[in-house]
Amino acid sequence: MGGPISSKYYLISKKDLQRLLDSLSKKMPLFAPVKHGKDFNFKRLESGDKLDIAGYTNTEYPPRGMFLPEGEAVLEYNKGKFSENFFKGKAAVFGIRPCDVHALLVLDRVMLGHDHFESHYKRRRENTLVFPLVCGTPGENCFCDSMLTRNLVESFDLLFTDIGHHYHVEPGSKAGLEIIAANKGLFQESVHKAAIVEVPCKKKLDTANLPGILAKARASGVWDEVAKQCVSCASCTFSCPTCYCFSLVHDSGIADPEHVKVIRELDYCMLLRYSRVAGGLVFREPRKERVQQFFYHKLAYGPENEGRFHCVGCGRCITECMAHIDITDVIGRIRDEHDKRK
C-alpha cells in the first residue's frame, strides 16, 4: 500500500505474468479470479494453475473474504486460558478491480479508524499484496463512474492494465518495486502511462447532496414500495464489498464443549436476528426500516462517519437481487420525489 511511488512504468507479457504468479504462489497464498460455471470468484491459485480471465468483468462475491474471512476463529478458550489467533505470513490478490480496492479503502476507515482498530483485519491488510486490474468495459450493472471509483492513484502494490499482448504495470509501493526487482527478467521498462479506451457505465447514480436528501426522505413512499418487493434474503448485504457487519459466535464440539472457538461470522442488517436482544425484542422489525438501513448506511451514515460513500458502484447488489431492486433506480426515484417537492 502507498502512494504514487515511481515515475517508471513497466510492461509484462501475458506468458510472463503467468510465470510471475507461479513464482509468487510458491511463496505465499495467491488469490485470483477463477471461473466456475458462469461466475468468477477469488480462489487460491496453486503453482501451475493457469490464470484464465477471459470474459472477466468482476467476481460474483466480493474479495472481502481475504480480509474479513467468513468463519474466522479470532479467539480460543481452552483449559481456563484465552488466546487470540492471528493470520500469519503474507498473501497476495491479483485481478481485484479498482472499485473493490476503493471498497477496501472504505473498510480501512471503518476497521482502522475511530479510536479502536480491529486487529485481525489490520494484520491481514498489512500483509496482503494487492495487484488490481483496471477495467476497460464495465459490467451491465456497474456505476463506478458515478461513485468515482473507476480510477486508483494509491493503495496498490502493482496496478495492471490489459493493453493487448501485454499488461502495463504501474508500481504503487515499495513492495511492488521489490517484486519487479526480484523478477527483472519478466518486466520491460516503459515510459508511457497506460492508455485504454474507457467505456462508460450504463447505470448512473447522482450523488449530489445525497446524504441531505436522504435525511429528509425517511417518510417517502418509495421505501414502502421497495419493502413490498424485498424478500429479506440478505443477498445484497452478502455481495456488497463494503458490508462488514459481523457476530462473535461461541462454537465448541459436543465431545469437548468447554474447548471454545469464538468465530467471527458475517451478519446482515436485512435479517431480524441482527437487532434482536435477549428477551426477544427486535429493535428494527419492520421490513421497511431494514431496507432503509442498507441504503442509508451506504449513502448517508457512511459518508457522515467515514467521509466517503460506502457504495462503490460495483453493481453486485443489483445482480444478486432476485426481486429486481436496483439501487440506482431507488435513489433516482427518491431524488425525483425530492426535486418535485422543491
Place this chain on the structure above:
Amino acid sequence: MSMINGNEESYRPALAAVTSVLQENARIRTLGITFRLDAERKSFSFNPGQFVMITLPGIGEAPFSMCSSPKEKGHFELSIRNLGNVTDGMFRLRKGDVVGVRGPYGHGYPVQEMKGRDIVLVAGGIGFPPLASVVEHVIANRADYGKVWVLYGVKDYDDVIYRQRMKRWSKAKDLEVRMALETPCSKWKGCVGVVTKLFNKLKIDAGNTVGLSCGPPIMLKFVTLGFEKLGIRDGDIFISLERLMQCGIGKCGHCNIGNKYVCTDGPVFRYTDIKNMAEEVW
C-alpha cells in the same frame, strides 16, 4: 479511564473472579467482580455509565454497565437480570467462579462537566445500574456536586433493587431518593404511577440542573419530555441507550442508531446529539 486489552488484541478478555453475590430480588442479582492479575487490577478504571463485555466461554458475551463507585480500583459491580443465555449463565455463578472481562467501553455520564450543578437522575426498572454508579461517584465526591434527586420507577414491588443502597444514599447531604411503583401494593405507601409522576413535586433551579436517565425506550421518551417541561436545557439532558452489542469497539455494526454507535458514541448520549433521530431512538 483505561482499557484492559489494548488495540493489538481486539477480543481477548482479561480473567476476573466473582467476589460477591447479592440477590436483589427473585430475578436480579448484583455480582462483585475483581481482576485476577495485579497489573490489570491497578490499570482498570472507568467513568459511571461505561460498560464492560463479560464473557462466559461456550455461552457468549454480553454488555453490562458498572453500578459501583469508580474509586474502587480493579473491582466493580454489575447488576444482572436473567433474560437470556449469558445472563442465565451469570445467575449460576458463585464466589470464586471466573469470567472474561473486556473494557471499559463507551462514553459515560459527564461527571466533570456536571461539577457544581444540581442533578436529577431518573431510573426505570433495570436501567438503574449506570445511574447507581453516578450516585456512588457523587457521594464519594459530595462537595463537588449540588443537590441530587434520585427518582426510581419500577413496575412491581418485587422488582425493586438497591434497597440497602437507597437507604444509605438517603443519609447523604442534600440527596433525596424517591420511588414510584406502577402496580399498587399494600407494602408500599408511596407514589403509585409511572416515574414521571414524581416530577410533579420536583422544585429545581432548571438553569443549573442536569437531567440523567436510563430505562426502557418508552420511559426515556417521556422522561426527556418531562425534563424539557421542567426547563432543563436539551444540552444538559443525558440519556443512556441500549442496543444489541457484540464487539464493543464500533466495528460489528449491530448497535448502530442512524450514524451513531451505542458502544462508542454512547451508551450515554447528550440529547442534542440524538434529537434529530428521535424516532429511531425510542
Place this chain on the structure above:
Amino acid sequence: MVAVEKKSKPRVGFFGMTSCKGCYFQFLLLGKKLIDIFDSLEIEHFWMLKEDNELGEFDIAIMDGAVSNKDNAEFVRKVREKSRYLIAYGTCACFGGIPALRNDVSGFHEKVYGKPIKLKPLQNVDPLDMHVKVDYHMVGCPVNEQELLNVLRDLLLGKRPGEPDYPVCVDCKKAGIRCLFKDGIPCMGPVTIGGCGAPCPASRSPCDGCRGKLPDANWGSEYDLMLEHGLTKDHIIQKFAKYARIAKPGRVKGK
C-alpha cells in the same frame, strides 16, 4: 433454565409418532460422531437401536413425527410429563409435514381404505405444539443432523439453543452457491427457515421449503417471482401448501 445436570450424563429418549422415520435415520447417519454423543449422553429410549425401552424420566426427549391419532396424542402427553426438555424433531413434529396433507382432503380415510378403520384418527394431523409445550423446533424434512449436535451441545453447556430464524438464502451464500433465480429457477429459499446448509440448491435443485415457513417471509413477493419464472398459480399454491401449510397465498401486502 438448565436442561441437564453437569455431573451425570443426561438421559435422552428418541420417540417417533406419525412419520416416515427419515429423521430418526438421520441421527444414525452421524456415523463416527455418534461416539461423541454416546460418550456425553445416555440414550435410554430409541426403538430402532434398542430392544429394552423403558419410559422412565428423561432430561431430553426427541420426538419425531406428527400427531395423527388418539394413541399419538396420549403418548406425546406422557412423554412431555416425563421430560425436562422436549425437541420437536423434524417438519412433521414441528408443522405436521407430509402426513398433514390429508388435512386438505375430506373423507381421506374412506377414500383410501373404503371403510372406517381402528386407528381412531384425529380430525386433523397436528404438529406437537397443538398438544404439548415444545422447547425446541428442529425443522427439516429430514432434519440437519449437525443442528442436533449443536442443540445437544448447547444443552450440555446449560444454554437455551436458539432456533434459526433466517432464510435458506443465508445458507446458500455461506456455501458460495450461485443463486438459482439467476438461472431462471424459482426457489422457495427466501420464504423457508434456514440452517440446513442448502444441500438442494448445492445440487442445483430448488429449495422445496421442507424446513417450513419463515415468519419474516414476504409471501406476496415470492408469489410474484414464481409467476414471473413460469410457474402456474396452481403449482405455486401446491408448493406453498406442501410444507408451509399456507392455504391462500395470493398477493399479500408487504410488511
